[in-house]
Amino acid sequence: MSGGVEPYSMRDKSxxxxxxxxxxxxxxxxxxxxxxMRAVREALDDAGLRPRxxxxxxxxxxxxWPMGAVPTPFTLTESLGLPGLRWHSGPLGGAYSxxxxxxxxxxxxxxxxxxxxxxxxxxxxxxxxxxxxNYKGAQRASGVYAHLAPYGYSVFVQMMATVARxxxxxxxxxxxxxxRLVVDQRSNALLNPLAVMKDPLTVEQxxxxxxxxxxxxxxxxxMPVDAAIAVVITRSxxxxxxxxxxxxxxxxxxxxxxxxxxVFQADYGELFPVELGRDFWxxxxxxxxxxxxxxxxxxxxxxxxxxxxxxxxxxRGEAGGFIGDGNLARGGVLPTNTHGGNLSxxxxxxxxxxxxxxxxLRGEAGERQVDRPSVGLITVGGSPTVCAALLHV
Amino acid sequence: xTDSESLSRPEPVADEVSAAYWxxxxxxxxxxxxxxxxxxxxxxxxxxxxxxxxxxxxxxxVSGRGKVYSYHVMxxxxxxxxxxxxxxxxxxxxxxxxxxxxxxxxxCPLEELSIGMPxxxxxxxxxxxxxxxxxxxxxx
Numbered sequence: 225m226s227g228g229v230e231p232y233s234m235r236d237k238s239x240x241x242x243x244x245x246x247x248x249x250x251x252x253x254x255x256x257x258x259x260x261m262r263a264v265r266e267a268l269d270d271a272g273l274r275p276r277x278x279x280x281x282x283x284x285x286x287x288x289w290p291m292g293a294v295p296t297p298f299t300l301t302e303s304l305g306l307p308g309l310r311w312h313s314g315p316l317g318g319a320y321s322x323x324x325x326x327x328x329x330x331x332x333x334x335x336x337x338x339x340x341x342x343x344x345x346x347x348x349x350x351x352x353x354x355x356x357x358n359y360k361g362a363q364r365a366s367g368v369y370a371h372l373a374p375y376g377y378s379v380f381v382q383m384m385a386t387v388a389r390x391x392x393x394x395x396x397x398x399x400x401x402x403x404r405l406v407v408d409q410r411s412n413a414l415l416n417p418l419a420v421m422k423d424p425l426t427v428e429q430x431x432x433x434x435x436x437x438x439x440x441x442x443x444x445x446x447m448p449v450d451a452a453i454a455v456v457i458t459r460s461x462x463x464x465x466x467x468x469x470x471x472x473x474x475x476x477x478x479x480x481x482x483x484x485x486x487v488f489q490a491d492y493g494e495l496f497p498v499e500l501g502r503d504f505w506x507x508x509x510x511x512x513x514x515x516x517x518x519x520x521x522x523x524x525x526x527x528x529x530x531x532x533x534x535x536x537x538x539x540r541g542e543a544g545g546f547i548g549d550g551n552l553a554r555g556g557v558l559p560t561n562t563h564g565g566n567l568s569x570x571x572x573x574x575x576x577x578x579x580x581x582x583x584x585l586r587g588e589a590g591e592r593q594v595d596r597p598s599v600g601l602i603t604v605g606g607s608p609t610v611c612a613a614l615l616h617v
Numbered sequence: 618x619t620d621s622e623s624l625s626r627p628e629p630v631a632d633e634v635s636a637a638y639w640x641x642x643x644x645x646x647x648x649x650x651x652x653x654x655x656x657x658x659x660x661x662x663x664x665x666x667x668x669x670x671x672x673x674x675x676x677x678x679v680s681g682r683g684k685v686y687s688y689h690v691m692x693x694x695x696x697x698x699x700x701x702x703x704x705x706x707x708x709x710x711x712x713x714x715x716x717x718x719x720x721x722x723x724x725c726p727l728e729e730l731s732i733g734m735p736x737x738x739x740x741x742x743x744x745x746x747x748x749x750x751x752x753x754x755x756x757x
Binding site: 261287317364365366367368369371372373374375376377378379381382385386387390394433435436437438439440487488489490491492530592 | 627631692718
């Protein structure tokens with residue numbers, strides 16, 4: 225390293241060599257462990273590896289004694305019949321799916337382990353009605369919630385609706401731009417056999433849908449599903465021994481904005497400081513213009529314009545027009561959420577985006593395949609837990 | 618009637634940093650924590666100034682004037698004691714750019730809520746012991 229000025233780097237030291245995805249459905253009809261082990265077996269088979277090749281595991285939850293039906297390094301070690309692990313951890317930045325993959329990539333890149341497994345499982349709440357979203361804080365609200373819940377403000381969609389209102393009224397965004405995004409993503413989902421949504425959606429349907437929290441309507445929020453994904457990450461110098469084309473992990477980052485919530489943050493137009501976004505590309509040695517496609521996790525539609533601006537892919541105030549001009553559609557300048565996104569493939573907290581990125585870069589995306597892609601961006605989260613990664617072949 | 622409508626609305630619980638805020642509201646005064654070292658206003662209340670890390674945050678009565686920074690209209694029956702649709706506003710207080718608080722603009726029809734609308738503090742007594750700072754439309 226010359227002069228000691230080059231940043232330390234994880235560049236291309238790890239590679240994704242296997243992915244598994246159960247597909248998104250409203251009711252899988254099996255125990256969640258069955259779901260996530262199906263994804264794990266598929267990912268191992270995809271990589272051409274056996275369970276005993278795994279020496280590290282990361283998952284979104286790491287409770288030693290899991291209280292719910294979620295995969296953890298502990299349960300997975302047992303399920304795979306492993307004698308133990310060199311490394312285990314939770315997600316970087318708390319960003320669930322991608323955070324677990326990023327954490328595993330860092331562990332492999334720094335020699336904590338050689339081949340890591342990252343797993344994420346989502347289970348759709350099966351009770352009918354609005355109770356699934358209900359406020360859990362009962363009748364007494366403490367901490368920051370003391371300043372929200374007494375005013376009828378405690379459900380996450382309200383937070384994103386308030387951000388959306390600000391962006392719509394002061395930042396060049398229009399509902400027609402979001403409509404274009406959501407409708408294009410639905411058309412992508414129709415080409416994705418793993419997607420839960422099977423019917424086309426029109427701009428008129430989007431605009432006339434019932435409100436959740438105005439200005440966000442039914443189609444601005446993602447679709448809860450049963451699904452699991454698994455990802456195998458190994459040292460890039462060993463990745464060539466695996467069954468498929470290795471997908472290299474160029475860089476990951478877990479950004480933070482200035483506040484842990486979207487209520488009292490001074491500027492709703494800033495997911496995180498734009499300088500951090502510029503630095504992301506510098507550290508990766510990749511420019512926004514190098515991207516073949518992007519998967520911007522869309523728990524809510526408004527995450528997409530927020531990330532486009534935060535990462536400097538477009539300037540502040542320009543994301544709406546960029547989307548409205550169709551640049552994110554298949555065949556556009558930056559095909560985005562080519563699998564349908566969380567909105568139309570299903571609520572995998574970005575897990576589907578990771579699998580889709582790998583399959584696109586390998587040229588395995590069927591009718592949705594982007595023309596000869598080389599670099600893909602994945603982002604997960606809308607604050608405070610945000611994670612981004614650049615993968616390439 | 619849904620479950621959420623049959624329950625009463627959540628009440629705030631004061632803690633060591635917010636006690637003065639809620640006590641002020643009980644007396645129909647809007648008090649915001651201000652750093653005695655650097656003059657920075659901080660809301661919600663907390664123990665240490667995020668600008669200078671000083672520990673000398675003290676409650677200061679403020680003008681009670683502000684503008685709607687953003688808002689939404691809730692259409693889901695998610696919060697106990699609230700019947701949708703209802704509006705929730707984020708208010709930027711006149712004292713300092715980016716100093717935000719949350720409330721309902723009690724005298725404003727939902728379709729007239731707008732960003733930049735001037736508002737004035739008022740107070741809503743929830744019970745013998747709990748009063749909420751709330752908002753009404755203010756002079757232009």
